[in-house]
Amino acid sequence: MIGPLQLVLILVVTFIAAIDQFNFLESLYQPIVMGPVVGAILGDITTGLAVGGAYQLMQIGSMPVGGAQPPNAVVGGIMATVFAVVSGLDVNAALGASVPFALLGQYGVTLTFTLMSGLMAKADEEAANANPAGIVKLNYFAMALLGLLFAGATLVGVISITNPTVSDFISSLDGNWIMGGLSAAGGMMRYVGFAVLMRIMLADDMWGIYFAGFALAAILGAAGLGGPALVLVAFVGIAIALYDYNINVSIKNAGGGSGGVSDGI
């Protein structure tokens, strides 16, 4: 069984790891570290090491890149260790049993990222008032929220040890259309960010450039170069920008300006 002090320590560790997965060292949260830490709290470092190592190997190759949220390794790694030590499951069974809670962690991430989208208007307000303290608070709030949601997910996981129906219930949430919709909406919200940048940067004569950038990225994506696409896009973009710069500087130095190039003289 897990004692009250052990439970509190595990929740604190979860809270820190939840924040660390996107911030700070971005390495404390890895299962290779969390396994032995949770194992030590529960009095069995050796099992913790084994579970952490196994989860880490499973994790390599499913990095959180590109925006989609895979089942969460923080809650997954911690719960797998708890199951292995407390319930005495072997390593593979523990990894399997942790999956529903990894899913719960993934929901926590989706909810936080959605809620914080709404709170960006508050950040704008702080900027308008030139209030740095407000921005600092907003960031701390977001981290605390994520940490608490994750601690909650782990708490549910610990409860499930004595109450197996909890785990079944969470598994039944997988594939829920509301979470599917939230996740789809999450993927769309970045378009608002793009649209705002376009509203500010896009002079009417630059639509061609916008679509040219889109087209180049599409071609690179189709060529299987999705990863380095933006580097290659930058090469072409810099060439265009340098050309534009040199042309305009030459025109200026040649004493243009008043007449302009469109006179057709």
Next chain:
Amino acid sequence: MVSNVNTYKDLTPARPLDRATLNKMVWRSLFLQASFNYERMQAAGWLYGILPGLEKIHTNKEDLSASMGHNLEFFNTHPFLVTFVMGIVLSLEQQKADIPTIRAVRVAAMGPLGGIGDAIFWFTLLPITAGITANMALEGNIIAPFLFLVVFNVVQFAVRYWLMYWSYDLGTTAIEVLTRNAKEFTHAASMLGVFVVGALTCNYGATTIRIALQNGESVIDVQGILDGVLPQLVPLSLTLMVYFLIKKKGWSTIKCIGLLLVIGIIGAAFGIWGGNYTPLVEWYTLPA
């Protein structure tokens, strides 16, 4: 949301930032993704990171407000390489460059770093360090987690410090050329920025259509048909729709987010958007 100020009130270059402030910002760069969100991604964490510098640079309230405002726009780069963007943007802020110039340089710099950072850290450093130490851990070697943390973080911090100082110096040296032809530079940089935003729309576009209908022997795959018309047509259309709502209809960003939330959830109820879920109304069955 967006201030329409294009130049700072106080155009006297501020004193160069001291090492203590630069170091503080390297430390703060660790929290780039603190308030990560779907709309502007790292924007507020980015602002949090450079605030110590901005507060030193902009001593009057209006300029600080303008600077904070434009630094809250969409931002996303690789978290381990962000100090490169910080250094160059801070050097421009310190020299009181035009806001459109600073914005364009920021957007142009943040995009490519994402792919580079993923390749270095997530596809190379992490698999190697974590892979080797995970096997050590499986053999019960207690050194494994410590070795992983030390190697990973030594590389991370070396990169963060070096990039911050290097790019701040780079920006400070480049500024002379820039001010000589400021107008031309801003135009060229804005072109590069717009080009990158166009590429981002395609590269970060994450919305697909799930609908697929069995038609006798063949399958009508809606996403496949759309890809045949134009790849990433859905993300492009949604972006242009939001642009239209903001620019022509004067919608606020929060209203747009609300709309997308509704579109996302209602669409999922009818199984329109791609993803691993079971729709509420199953009006078609996915072909096996």
